[in-house]
Amino acid sequence: MSDLHQKSLRELATGLAAGEFSSVELTEHFLERIRAHDRELNSFITVCDKEALLQAGAADERIQKGEAGPLTGIPLVHKDIFCTKGVKTSCGSFMLDNFVSPYDATVVERLAGAGMVMLGKANMDEFAMGSSNETSHYGPVKNPWDTERVPGGSSGGSAAAVAARLAPAATGTDTGGSIRQPAAFCGITGLKPTYGRVSRWGMIAFASSLDQAGPMARSAEDCALLLSAMAGFDEKDSTSAERPVDDYLAALEQPLGGLKVGVVKEFFEEGLDSGMAASMEQAMEELKRLGAELVEVSLPHSKYSVAAYYVVAPAECSSNLARFDGVRFGHRCKDPKDLEDLYKRSRSEGFGAEVKRRIMIGTYALSAGYYDAYYLKAQQVRQVIADDFRKAFEQADLLLGPASPETAFRLGEKSSDPVSMYLSDIYTIAVNLAGLPALSMPAPRVGGLPAGLQLIGNYFDEARLLNAAHQLQRATDWHLQTPEGY
């Protein structure tokens, strides 16, 4: 059996350019792996066999004509939150089980323009609300490192597919940790860019002031290649950043001598698993060996981030999800007796329990008389948290900590207690509130399970984040380990 699925994106591009294999062969290889393994993992909601092979054929023509870019002919999977023209876009919800998008998201359009081949749509928590992939209407995704454990969420299908080598690359979205926590749980590299760096157009909205799309792949180098194609101004997104995109690939090679890395004190206090702490120590030693200087920094108010997030995110979700009314698209109940019945039953039948809880929390927080106590207060806490980061970046170029307090938990372990599930995102949420870029990359495993090292950058400093991660990955093999059986 060929080892095409173990190659980096750069190796795949080189092989395609040299004619060692075609995009059609590469695509068939991954489709075959999906058929062989995904019955067990459930990482795909939709597999696009026919469309993928057509796209691969077109990519092969481009390669033959000498018109290929660095991603042409390389397959990927899109999180099912991105609208894909002519292909079911469910967002993990029964509400959109019948929804075939009439247009492509900007991210989808850009990656297709770069010649990438879409293998299908990845499973996810319903409307990206969840940290374990257990809220999906299409059933939970299993972690390829231990199929009794969750892959993390909400981009759990994307993370599991890349970890099991069913796709060389994936897209994800991160509103409170939804790229970084599953990347950590599955042992891959995932980057949440600065808010506004990647277009939100065509990405089904959850919490608009927090949502950000990013790449998920095996290495920082692969993520740099993907981000180069994804990032950039889009006039269709009203909060898209109007500034040039850095040369992420060129920045990868910078040596780390003199880099100041701030170790976030609060991320190493109570609540952190001791094995996870030891794994982080090893990664920090390696950074020092590469010439980085480690300093201690403090984010004293980060402990309030989960509380503020569970006002801001539900409030925005309750507004965004008001569009699902059974009239224009999505699920509609049978035989509504009047308009109110149509709205209420369509929404109650279409949404799952977690989505309904968040809509209700958000509705409550925004209702008359409560706005100041909840939403306004949360926006003030958000400012305090962003100020903590501003001060920390006066002392360091990058910040460091674990991506999650523990390794992947068991299926069902937290699903009956929403608050304990929310607290599993304690180290990722502050970054979203501040709008900063951050990545999770594999650190030494803990008890056989992947551990995620989180690096946080200053605004629009994705190049430095990817650079540090790449240098660390050049010196180590933590990111190259593959779960047994895949």
Place this chain on the structure above:
Amino acid sequence: MTLERDDVEKIAHLARLAVAEEELEPLRGELAGILHLVEQMEELDTAGITPMAHPLEMAQRLRPDVVTEENRREAYQAVAPLVENGLYLVPKVIE
């Protein structure tokens, strides 16, 4: 702050969600648990702090007031549950 069953019914109505009688109490408990988590914010004195509405201090962009979208009614209505002659159908609202 305590959350009563009546509050849950009121919120569900505002959110246009139907909640069955037997779901009210469990839902009340779950929502109260989340609000308890949220109330940690009260420990922090935020008097005088400007609320942060957006991570980047940027103003809303303006564009020339010209038509940029073509009419794609057919494509958009193809995914609607019920349409007739280009109109979305809902139960009768005016007698």
